[in-house]
Amino acid sequence: MSEPLILGIESSCDETGVGIVRGYELLANEVASSVELHVRFGGVVPEVASRAHLQAIVPTLRRALEKADVSLGEVDAIAVTAGPGLMGALVVGLSAAKALASVANKPLYGLNHLVGHVAVDMLEHGSLPQSCAALLVSGGHSSLLAVNDVTCDISELGATIDDAAGEAYDKVARLLGLPYPGGPVIDKAAQGGNPRAIAFPRGLTAQKDLAKHRFNYSFSGLKTAVSRWVETARLAGDEIEVNDVAASFQEAVCDVLTAKAIDACRYLATDQILLGGGVAANTRLRALLDERAAAAGITVRRPRPGLCTDNGAMIAVLGAEVVKAGLAPSGLEIGANPGLPVTQVVVR
Ligand code: KG4
Ligand code: ZN
Numbered sequence: 001m002s003e004p005l006i007l008g009i010e011s012s013c014d015e016t017g018v019g020i021v022r023g024y025e026l027l028a029n030e031v032a033s034s035v036e037l038h039v040r041f042g043g044v045v046p047e048v049a050s051r052a053h054l055q056a057i058v059p060t061l062r063r064a065l066e067k068a069d070v071s072l073g074e075v076d077a078i079a080v081t082a083g084p085g086l087m088g089a090l091v092v093g094l095s096a097a098k099a100l101a102s103v104a105n106k107p108l109y110g111l112n113h114l115v116g117h118v119a120v121d122m123l124e125h126g127s128l129p130q131s132c133a134a135l136l137v138s139g140g141h142s143s144l145l146a147v148n149d150v151t152c153d154i155s156e157l158g159a160t161i162d163d164a165a166g167e168a169y170d171k172v173a174r175l176l177g178l179p180y181p182g183g184p185v186i187d188k189a190a191q192g193g194n195p196r197a198i199a200f201p202r203g204l205t206a207q208k209d210l211a212k213h214r215f216n217y218s219f220s221g222l223k224t225a226v227s228r229w230v231e232t233a234r235l236a237g238d239e240i241e242v243n244d245v246a247a248s249f250q251e252a253v254c255d256v257l258t259a260k261a262i263d264a265c266r267y268l269a270t271d272q273i274l275l276g277g278g279v280a281a282n283t284r285l286r287a288l289l290d291e292r293a294a295a296a297g298i299t300v301r302r303p304r305p306g307l308c309t310d311n312g313a314m315i316a317v318l319g320a321e322v323v324k325a326g327l328a329p330s331g332l333e334i335g336a337n338p339g340l341p342v343t344q345v346v347v348r
Contacts, residue, residue: 008316011093012085019313027068033173079319082110083340138277158215193243
């Protein structure tokens, strides 16, 4: 059988994405972002995001089909993010996917956004190993996963017990007076700062926490520590070295993320780790994971930064893998699930 031609739609947050793949070959990846509309609010406004999806979905779809030079009739299946994400945002993409599947008489697969972040690496590096660990870090999630089969067998070793890593970046950027989304700006600011300038706390790494939280993360204490540090410096009339604060904060995040990720590999007895999600675009996270993994004899697989943040190609390639595995389609009756657990790859 030739590789399946899949159209993938993503609309869980503030990016309207349409991707088209043939197996692992990327044919188109069009993304319309509404981020500019959210900047003045310092975070994504769900209602604004939904409206933007509604405006962007048809033009983005047209651009993707044009770029890939395929017609809807040629596509083998439609894949769409069914969760997790913002309800109103998910519904726009899901409704569009249902309409396309219905008029073109194509099978519809409602897929897990988070698993899409794991699957996207296949576009660059081919099929995943038999089993591996995955560090999934996005705006809403931070988890350590055991991935045995990306289409049907994923378990969660641990996750954040409060803020996600990306959320911490966004909140810290805000308190430093930097724009939303905070990840890329802190990443950039940190490059001009000293990561050892301030010793910020490493959440859930103390011996007493490890028994219960070996693979869990916590970033809210770190965010509070940054906030206190900034407040104290302001009250004292000290000039705040934003670059040093950014670098020290980032070092604390990346230190904990990578230390626990390497520990997860040891626990799973795997020598492969996958990095995925918007925060996976972070330069320090990539470098530190590479360094620590190399020292432990572990290979890191990670998509290029442009594929780490939300896009339709990640849903399309996951769809291709699901189709190749022979899994049944979701059907046109499925709903969106804002709280879809990472263990459920295909929604039924
Ligand atoms: O995966 P994603 O695009 O959307 C969600 O599914 O949440 O992740 C968005 C998050 C945001 O919090 C953003 O600040 C963060 O990813 N992010 C980064 C970088 N680029 C995006 N965080 C750190 N460094 C970056 N370079
Ligand atoms: Zn995402």
